[in-house]
Amino acid sequence: MHSFxxxxxxxxxxxxxxALVALGxxxxxxxxxxxxxxxxxxxxxxxxxxxxxxxxxxxLPWPLSVGAxxxxxxxxxxxxAVAMEKVAYAPLRRAPRxxxxxxxxxxxxxxxxxxxxxxxxxxxxxxxFPPTQINIGPVTLSLIQIVILGSSLVLMGGLWLFITFTxxxxxxxxxxxxxxxxxxxxxxxxxxxxxxxxxxxxxxxxAGILYSLYYGSIKYNMGFLPGMKAFTxxxxxxxxxxxxxxxxxxxxxxxxxxxxxxxxxxxxxDVLAFAILILVLILRPRGLFGERTSEKI
Amino acid sequence: MTKKISIGFLLLASLALxxxxxNSSYSYVIRIFGLVGLYMIMGLGLNIVVxxxxxxxxxxxxxxxxxxxxxxxxxxxxxxxxxxxxxSVSLTVAVRALLGAPVLRLRGDYLAIVTLGFGEITRIVLxxxxxxxxxxxxxxxxxxxxxxxxxxxxWTLSTNTDFYYLIFFMLLLCIVMTRRVLNSRMxxxxxxxxxxxxxxxxxxxxxxxxxxxxFVMSAAFAGLAGGIFARWENFVTPESFxxxxxxxxxxxxxxxxxxxxxxxxxxxxxVVLVPEILRNVLSPGLMSWRYLLFxxxxxxxxxxxxxGIWPSRRRERELNAPLSEMKEVS
Numbered sequence: 001m002h003s004f005x006x007x008x009x010x011x012x013x014x015x016x017x018x019a020l021v022a023l024g025x026x027x028x029x030x031x032x033x034x035x036x037x038x039x040x041x042x043x044x045x046x047x048x049x050x051x052x053x054x055x056x057x058x059x060l061p062w063p064l065s066v067g068a069x070x071x072x073x074x075x076x077x078x079x080x081a082v083a084m085e086k087v088a089y090a091p092l093r094r095a096p097r098x099x100x101x102x103x104x105x106x107x108x109x110x111x112x113x114x115x116x117x118x119x120x121x122x123x124x125x126x127x128x129f130p131p132t133q134i135n136i137g138p139v140t141l142s143l144i145q146i147v148i149l150g151s152s153l154v155l156m157g158g159l160w161l162f163i164t165f166t167x168x169x170x171x172x173x174x175x176x177x178x179x180x181x182x183x184x185x186x187x188x189x190x191x192x193x194x195x196x197x198x199x200x201x202x203x204x205x206x207a208g209i210l211y212s213l214y215y216g217s218i219k220y221n222m223g224f225l226p227g228m229k230a231f232t233x234x235x236x237x238x239x240x241x242x243x244x245x246x247x248x249x250x251x252x253x254x255x256x257x258x259x260x261x262x263x264x265x266x267x268x269x270d271v272l273a274f275a276i277l278i279l280v281l282i283l284r285p286r287g288l289f290g291e292r293t294s295e296k297i
Numbered sequence: 298m299t300k301k302i303s304i305g306f307l308l309l310a311s312l313a314l315x316x317x318x319x320n321s322s323y324s325y326v327i328r329i330f331g332l333v334g335l336y337m338i339m340g341l342g343l344n345i346v347v348x349x350x351x352x353x354x355x356x357x358x359x360x361x362x363x364x365x366x367x368x369x370x371x372x373x374x375x376x377x378x379x380x381x382x383x384x385s386v387s388l389t390v391a392v393r394a395l396l397g398a399p400v401l402r403l404r405g406d407y408l409a410i411v412t413l414g415f416g417e418i419t420r421i422v423l424x425x426x427x428x429x430x431x432x433x434x435x436x437x438x439x440x441x442x443x444x445x446x447x448x449x450x451x452w453t454l455s456t457n458t459d460f461y462y463l464i465f466f467m468l469l470l471c472i473v474m475t476r477r478v479l480n481s482r483m484x485x486x487x488x489x490x491x492x493x494x495x496x497x498x499x500x501x502x503x504x505x506x507x508x509x510x511x512f513v514m515s516a517a518f519a520g521l522a523g524g525i526f527a528r529w530e531n532f533v534t535p536e537s538f539x540x541x542x543x544x545x546x547x548x549x550x551x552x553x554x555x556x557x558x559x560x561x562x563x564x565x566x567x568v569v570l571v572p573e574i575l576r577n578v579l580s581p582g583l584m585s586w587r588y589l590l591f592x593x594x595x596x597x598x599x600x601x602x603x604x605g606i607w608p609s610r611r612r613e614r615e616l617n618a619p620l621s622e623m624k625e626v627s
Contacts, residue, residue: 035409037544088596095603098353098551105548106595113589228413228540235410271421274414281407282399 005139007261008254013145013214015253016152020207021230022237022245023159024200030176030240031196033097037104038084039204040227041111042077046205047125047212047222048115049076054126062128070151070206077205080111081197090190115220122219125212148210155206156246159199163242172196176240229256232277238287247289252276311465315458327457331529333569334464335522340549340565341475341558342518347547348556348609349484350511351491353409356416357546360389360516362423362538364523369436369533370429378447382524389520390513397512401505416543423535435534438527447528460529467525471518475558478514487511488556552598554605563607 021043028036050073057065088103132143163169174182175192183189211226212218233252237244252273259269280288311330318326339361346354364385371381400411423430430436438444447454447463454463478484486507489497498504527533545568553564571594575587598606 088600091600092603095599096555097351098347098547098555099599099603101353102548102551103596103599105544106592106597106599109592109595110589113586113592117585117589224540228417232410232414235407265425267421267425271418274418277414278400278411281403281411285403285407 003261007257009139009141009145011254011257012250013148013253014257015233015250016149016156017207017211017214017249018226018230018233018253019246019249020152020155020203020210021226022234022249023156023242024204025231025234026237026239026242026245027172027196027200029234030242031172031179031193032089032100034089034100035104035231036200037101038107038111039200040223040230041108042081042201042204042223043208043211043227043230044115044218044220044223045080045111046073046077046208047218048123048208049073049205050209051123051125051212051218054128058126066128066147070209073209074202074205077201077208078198081201081204082194084111085194085197090193112220112223120220122217125216125218127216129213144213148214151206151210155203159203160242162199168192168195229273232273236277236280236287238289241287241289244287244289248287251288315461319458324457327461329570329573331457331461331464333566334461334468335526336546336549336565336569337468337562338464338471338518338522339546340553340561341471342515342522343546344550344556344558344561345475345478345487345511345515347550348561349479349487349491350508351555352508352512353547354412354515355409355540355543355547356412356414356419357515357519358538358540358543359412359416359419360393360519361523361526362419362533362535363392364389364520365527365533365537366423366430366436366523367520368524368527369438372438372444372528373436373441375443375445377445378528382521385524385527386517386520389516389523393513393516394509397509401508401512413540413543416538416540420535420538420540423538430535433535435532435536438531457529460525464525464529467521471521472558472562479558483507483510491556548595552595552605554608557605557607557609560605560607560609564605567606 021039024039024042025036028034028039050069053069053072054065057068060068084107088107089100092100092103129143129147134141134143134146163172171182171187171192172195174185174187175189175196179189182192207226207230208223212222229252230249233248234245235248236252237246237248239245255276256269256273259272263269263272314330315327318324339357343354343357346352346357367385367388368381371384372378376384396411396415400408403411424433426432449463452459454460479487486497486502489500489502490504490507494504549564549568550561551564552567553562554560572587572591575590579587
């Protein structure tokens with residue numbers, strides 16, 4: 001039982017990171033109906049920008065340097081993502097549906113290889129947190145886990161507040177419901193799309209930093225697997241649906257941690273994740289929380 | 298007329314290519330073009346799903362892998378090349394049908410993610426099912442005495458040139474077959490589905506059945522290519538069948554021009570050959586830049602020519618023709 005709660009916590013930690021990345025996929029998909037393949041590279045860029053900041057500011061006490069790392073990482077990712085949208089996706093609004101996908105693959109290759117040219121092997125992520133273990137009742141948590149859970153809660157809560165209560169959030173929701181109608185009532189759709197990429201990339205960048213704080217090393221291709229899992233999580237929760245992405249991420253993280261602990265070989269955990277996905281799609285195609293989209297037939 | 302001449306010229310050039318390079322220091326060119334041929338076979342298969350049905354398949358490599366592993370395992374068990382190739386194709390088709398049956402009812406985007414998931418599952422299973430697949434070390438077919446040689450009539454195929462010709466003739470067969478199917482009632486039904494499902498349904502096309510046939514048929518191409526690949530390379534490992542490869546295959550079809558056979562062939566050639574050419578012309582200092590350049594090229598093609606390099610003529614006419622011209626065409 002003890003190991004069960006521990007695995008549950010590990011799963012929630014990992015899952016909250018997946019959830020943050022999944023939000024980036026879901027937000028973009030909600031408006032553009034496009035799978036943003038380059039989002040996993042944004043995640044990776046966040047980790048590298050955070051790493052750079054931490055190394056540069058290593059003299060400062062850790063709350064300051066970590067705060068600065070988050071700020072820098074998120075900002076850098078957001079700017080890259082907005083630029084990427086303007087260059088590679090915006091010209092393709094009226095193109096055949098698969099063209100933006102190819103463009104996204106191209107951007108992904110470009111981003112990954114720009115980092116590869118600079119640094120082609122593992123880079124140690126600075127360890128900033130003291131390895132303190134904290135006991136809450138019967139469970140033991142490391143400081144890093146608390147930071148990850150706490151900050152992703154704050155970020156997700158912030159996103160939810162933003163989307164629900166601000167005018168910009170309202171405009172975002174309008175765009176994802178019906179882009180043309182939104183344009184007709186005077187919403188600057190292109191600006192809202194940029195904003196969506198900005199926010200999604202901020203969350204993705206933060207997730208990249210949290211992920212590398214947890215695992216301790218970064219590499220140019222580190223975004224691929226978490227990115228794919230996060231995408232899975234987004235579909236699991238119903239793609240385009242914000243609370244769904246959060247729930248899907250947590251669910252995927254937990255099932256993965258349980259799979260790693262209780263399956264005979266740890267690698268089978270990935271099979272478990274995808275098998276769950278396929279089952280969900282067959283039994284409940286719109287995802288766990290997806291709205292019923294009107295099917296053509 | 299010019300079309301016939303250029304096709305004839307292309308055929309002759311492809312036939313002569315190995316003879317030109319066979320005994321030179323550039324003999325690896327034959328290998329690369331053989332590989333291009335295999336990718337073309339797969340591209341034609343994927344084109345049915347992506348180009349004609351308008352569905353996104355992100356796990357196509359899984360079926361290539363199933364074909365290759367079937368061939369490797371059967372060859373090790375002493376089965377001859379042709380029966381084993383038949384089994385590769387059949388098993389691939391069967392697995393594809395099992396996957397397609399529940400999934401094809403879903404909307405297109407979900408198909409993309411299910412195929413992606415299936416591709417990853419296949420790779421992980423191949424990596425971890427040690428007792429059968431030998432895990433990440435892969436299966437080598439070189440040292441086993443059990444293995445029967447690949448023979449066609451009374452010739453035995455062993456060199457790169459031999460396999461080049463085998464692949465070439467298989468490719469011709471696939472091209473002819475695809476052409477025939479696409480211009481048949483079925484091909485037209487697929488195009489109708491791609492353009493508008495509701496309208497297609499109203500004209501009496503059985504959506505799920507038609508999608509299923511296309512979806513399953515496409516996998517046969519992958520199984521065929523996989524089977525040949527396993528005996529040519531004499532070695533299979535899970536690492537040849539990554540998600541990335543599946544994505545690149547989709548890129549090949551889309552770059553060439555979805556739904557167009559020459560387009561697919563051109564797209565495959567570009568995506569496989571350009572990095573190879575860059576490898577040879579770039580100075581060592583620029584070598585590591587070639588993937589970066591390739592990425593830039595992908596973005597540029599998508600932005601400036603979203604319909605692909607060689608789009609299907611019929612489709613282009615439908616999409617761009619002014620109304621007056623439409624009447625003429627129909």
